[in-house]
Amino acid sequence: MxxxxxxxxxxxxxxxxxxxxxxxxxxxxxxxxxxxxxxxxxxxxxxxxxxxxxxxxxxxxxxxxxxxxxxxxxxxxxxxxxxxxxxxxxxxxAGFDVGESFGEQANPSEQKLLEVLETAGRKCMELLRAFYYDKLSPAKLAERYSFSGERSATAQKYKCLEKVRNEVKRQSLSYADFID
Amino acid sequence: MQTSSIETCEIEAHLSGAQQPEESLIFQVKLILQPDLADKLRWQQKTYRLLQLYSRQKLRAEILDVENILFNDALHLSFRQKVFKLFKR
CATH class of the missing domain: 1.10.1740 (Rna Polymerase Sigma Factor; Chain: A)
Known part of the structure; x- marks a missing residue:
């Protein structure tokens, strides 16, 4: 199905x-x-x-x-x-300005981070993408990822955000150590 | 929600400008008193940027798939011919 x-x-x-x-x-x-x-x-x-x-x-x-x-x-x-x-x-x-950041590419350290994040936590990255980029509502998020309801979907979203944030910090600091 | 998630939620509200003026003021005081919170805010901001880059890369890949079909699939020969004709010098 x-x-x-x-x-x-x-x-x-x-x-x-x-x-x-x-x-x-x-x-x-x-x-x-x-x-x-x-x-x-x-x-x-x-x-x-x-x-x-x-x-x-x-x-x-x-x-x-x-x-x-x-x-x-x-x-x-x-x-x-x-x-x-x-x-x-x-x-x-008129009406077509897409913002200054549009078209910006990931720099090498960001690209490296993205690859690590996708490998280590693809499910969380996809869930966060669905919420922040595709603008899915908590109800739709719950339906897509089979959560029990909107509250559960919102709680899971924040858990994922924390997980990715901690990984971003960890990887960024070790990358900085590597290039120093 | 867990305590750490409430904090993450507060950081998000602060960064997106969704806090009431008094909430924002209290949060700014917390940022001064709790270096750990300021550190989390910094990395959360970076995470949002990475999420945007990740999402755009994924969407661009979907667009490229569509483009590849239109420029390579035999079914869309007339589309290709129409486009290539425009760039003949």
Missing amino acids: ETSHQQDMNQRQQQFFSLYKNAFPAFARFVSRMGGNLDEARDIFQDALLAWYEKTASSDLNVTKSEKAYVLGIAKYLWIKRYKSTISQIEFS
């Missing part, structure tokens, strides 16, 4: 698939006209889908009526921001 987690992932994949197929050709045309190449278009479009997901996962934005137009708007904004910063951004900035 398919789990609710698997159902959520499949639904998300269908959304990405539909948005990619419908919005990417228009964005690629835009990039081509601006003198960019296919690799740049693909790279930026991935960021745009990420930004769209983060915006729609948070409860303060509902863009279901024109998702294609919204993703296209974000993609154009990000492309101009990255490659044509001298062009006036006024036309594209």
Whole structure:
């Protein structure tokens, strides 16, 4: 039987698939006209889908009526921001600002930590991802991970957060010792 | 909830700005008096950043899977042709 987690992932994949197929050709045309190449278009479009997901996962934005137009708007904004910063951004900035931290990559020590955390505590990382990034409610979290209820899900979330926090500290300190 | 979890919950509320002004003030005093709490706050802040990086990496991998299907699967030849044509010089 398919789990609710698997159902959520499949639904998300269908959304990405539909948005990619419908919005990417228009964005690629835009990039081509601006003198960019296919690799740049693909790279930026991935960021745009990420930004769209983060915006729609948070409860303060509902863009279901024109998702294609919204993703296209974000993609154009990000492309101009990255490659044509001298062009006036006024036309594209309204509603599409994805924040300064967006697009930041993990530095080498963070990447190392992420690998350790995934190996040592994948279940906790996935539970915390579901809560903090996918914005699942405690009720949905309880359903997905078979907890007895919302209180139990919330308690487990904090236990996981503590566990990961302690591991982050332990690994960070030993990594610092290693490179010193 | 366990005592340690209540503390973790308080740190989260402080970092997210969800505390009432008087709660925030009390918490700031606790931070001065309890170096261990300040230490936990620092690492919890780092943990949130790592969780965001982890989540974005996982989501990007899902997007790449979709991209690979569209750019490699025989079923989507017309999509590819339409896109490649745009970049022919």
